[in-house]
Amino acid sequence: RVSEAAREAAIASSFKVRPQITHKMSAIPATMSMAAVRPSTVRRTQLRSGRSALLAKTVAPTQRSRVVSTRAAVAGDDEIAELEKRLEQLRASKGEVAGPAPANGDYAGASFNIQTFNAISPVGLQKFEEGKYKVDANVEALGNQPMAIMLRSHKLQVEEVASTVRCIARCGAGTNNIPVDKMTELGIPVFNTPGANANAVKELVICSLLLASRGILEGNAHVNNVINPEEGHDYAKISKRIEADKKMFGGQELMGKTLGVVGLGQIGARVVDAALALGMNVVGYDPALSLEAALMLSPNLKRVDSLTEVFKTSDYITLHVPYIPGVTHHLINSEALNVMKPNVHIMNFARGEIVDGKALKEMYDSGAKTGKYMSDFSCPDLMGHPRHIVLPHLGASTEEAEENSAAMAADTIKSFLETGSIRHSVNFPNANLPYTKNAGVDARLCIVNKNEPGVLGSIASFLGARNINIVQQLNSSRNNIAYTVIDMSSTPEDPAKLQADLAAECPEVISSRFVSDPFHTELGQPGTFFAVSWDESYN
Numbered sequence: 001r002v003s004e005a006a007r008e009a010a011i012a013s014s015f016k017v018r019p020q021i022t023h024k025m026s027a028i029p030a031t032m033s034m035a036a037v038r039p040s041t042v043r044r045t046q047l048r049s050g051r052s053a054l055l056a057k058t059v060a061p062t063q064r065s066r067v068v069s070t071r072a073a074v075a076g077d078d079e080i081a082e083l084e085k086r087l088e089q090l091r092a093s094k095g096e097v098a099g100p101a102p103a104n105g106d107y108a109g110a111s112f113n114i115q116t117f118n119a120i121s122p123v124g125l126q127k128f129e130e131g132k133y134k135v136d137a138n139v140e141a142l143g144n145q146p147m148a149i150m151l152r153s154h155k156l157q158v159e160e161v162a163s164t165v166r167c168i169a170r171c172g173a174g175t176n177n178i179p180v181d182k183m184t185e186l187g188i189p190v191f192n193t194p195g196a197n198a199n200a201v202k203e204l205v206i207c208s209l210l211l212a213s214r215g216i217l218e219g220n221a222h223v224n225n226v227i228n229p230e231e232g233h234d235y236a237k238i239s240k241r242i243e244a245d246k247k248m249f250g251g252q253e254l255m256g257k258t259l260g261v262v263g264l265g266q267i268g269a270r271v272v273d274a275a276l277a278l279g280m281n282v283v284g285y286d287p288a289l290s291l292e293a294a295l296m297l298s299p300n301l302k303r304v305d306s307l308t309e310v311f312k313t314s315d316y317i318t319l320h321v322p323y324i325p326g327v328t329h330h331l332i333n334s335e336a337l338n339v340m341k342p343n344v345h346i347m348n349f350a351r352g353e354i355v356d357g358k359a360l361k362e363m364y365d366s367g368a369k370t371g372k373y374m375s376d377f378s379c380p381d382l383m384g385h386p387r388h389i390v391l392p393h394l395g396a397s398t399e400e401a402e403e404n405s406a407a408m409a410a411d412t413i414k415s416f417l418e419t420g421s422i423r424h425s426v427n428f429p430n431a432n433l434p435y436t437k438n439a440g441v442d443a444r445l446c447i448v449n450k451n452e453p454g455v456l457g458s459i460a461s462f463l464g465a466r467n468i469n470i471v472q473q474l475n476s477s478r479n480n481i482a483y484t485v486i487d488m489s490s491t492p493e494d495p496a497k498l499q500a501d502l503a504a505e506c507p508e509v510i511s512s513r514f515v516s517d518p519f520h521t522e523l524g525q526p527g528t529f530f531a532v533s534w535d536e537s538y539n
Contacts, residue, residue, distance in 0.1 A: 107519055108131070110527050111131060111132055111133055112128075112147050113136075113145055113148075113527070114134065114135045114142075114147070114413065115136065115148070116149075117151035117154035118153060120152065120171060121402045123406055124410045127407060127410035147164055147166050147417065147526065148167050149167075150413065151170055151178075152172060152402075153177060154177060155177045157179075158179050163532055166416070167190075168183060169410075170191065170193070171402065171408075171409045172197060173195075174192070184480070187511040187532065189425045189427060190425060190426050191412045191423075191424050192426055193404070193405040196404040197395065197405055198270055200398040201267045201395045204376070204391075204395055205274075205318050205347055206271070208347050211374065212316070212389070213251045213252050213253070214249070214251035215248075219248075223238075227242060254275075255278065257280055258280065258282070258315050258316070259281070259283070259315070260311070261320065262310060262319050262320060262331075263320035263321040264286035264294075264303075268286070268318075272297065272301050276300050281302070282302065283301075283303075283304050283314065284297070284304070287305075307331075311336055312339055315341060315343070316346075317344060317345070317347065318348075319346075319347065319349075319354055320350055321354065322351070323350070323354055329353055330359075331354045331355070332359075333356040337363050342368065342369060342370055343369075345373075345374065346360075346373045346374065348375040348377065355375070358381040372388070373388045374391075375388070377393070412424050417526070418518040419444075419518070420446035420513070422476075431485060435515075440489050441471050442516070445485075445486045445512060446514075446515060447483070447502075447509055448482075448483055448512070449484065449508045449510055450480060450482065450508040451477040452508055455482065455509075456482075462505050466492075469490065471489050472487045473486045491521075491522075496531070499529065499531040500531065507533070511533065514530075
């Protein structure tokens, strides 16, 4: 049995962001040891140019009258806009992909190819300019050479990831449907969209507070399944019975009650504000909260230093922590439940495995707990239990959340493909080194390598031996992966050969990619100068 102190320490560690080390250097000593040279399979991908035609829109002139009132014209525009919106929604519901936004200018070069899974919101897809980007769910339409993958809930298989893929973006916060560890091994960053669906989840939490408090669902079921058939669907009798049976569903108000929020990130912070606005007292627990995030929290929130204090004082508890096996697995277990109030209501819209359903069922069946468990995850131990109010997985299922997630994912993909910048990655370090030709930068080389001693020195020695002048560089690491961005004052005479030689002399290099002024230079052309040093069979 683990002591309470050890348990608190383990839980606290689950909130902490894994350390990432970032170095910005202007020079690296050439005396660093170079790794032994060994053969390496290098595959260079240079894609052909492709251009999509712009969609032309024509409007037929009216034949009935030349005089139209301003109000009628506005109404007509509104109707057209509404029809277009419904058409896009219909396409999305059938899994069709809306086209990218029209391109600006006369660009006629190759395009960045984006493969989609699921129906992605047109709001996000419109971020990709036509001509510069080609978006399609059919990989064959992309010449079997996708450069990025964009998905929602699709369970991505390793064999679905082509060797030409530079990055993967999930329109949502969780990435359980992506083989992240394997993608890290292959040097492919996986992005998510933190905060894009935070408001949607917050509103569902508030809804669940009300559903738990007032017997709303139970009352509705009683009317439909008991009163209506028993009274023969007679309106007068039903009206009288509805009034008489209301005493069966007495509830309690939220005002003045205490809500415990476990996890004060994007969603938890919003729940805090909403609960305070409803007149609730709010206690919060998050031991790894950054100073910046803490300053954004309401001063009316009472932050506590232990989960035990949250459990003891709360009438309602809502969970907003990631699921980490061995750490947050069964965070709500029998020990935690014993500390809680008898009528506590638990809200879990994070992950099902965080709550021990078997322990909770035992508490409900013995009468030790009389509250409700609200979640959008099924539980094998609580299936059909009257105190478990389970909903479909609705947390991010709003039009606005899907639009926000798709737009953020698209922006993240564009930034990475065009400049090599990394943000919102679940497996790579953040990396943001502004690219500007005015600073004397002519070419940028982005390198993914194993995070091992001496690799950075080997790369620097390799470039120095070829008289490559480094204007600026950035090196970041996260666990076993490292990402290096090198800006050069001039374009190498043979960039592809440089990449091949680099992989041969520095076997820890997983992939390399040249970027330059996007769409305007040879190095900036989509699909060019991307090299991977692993077998495309993934074996």
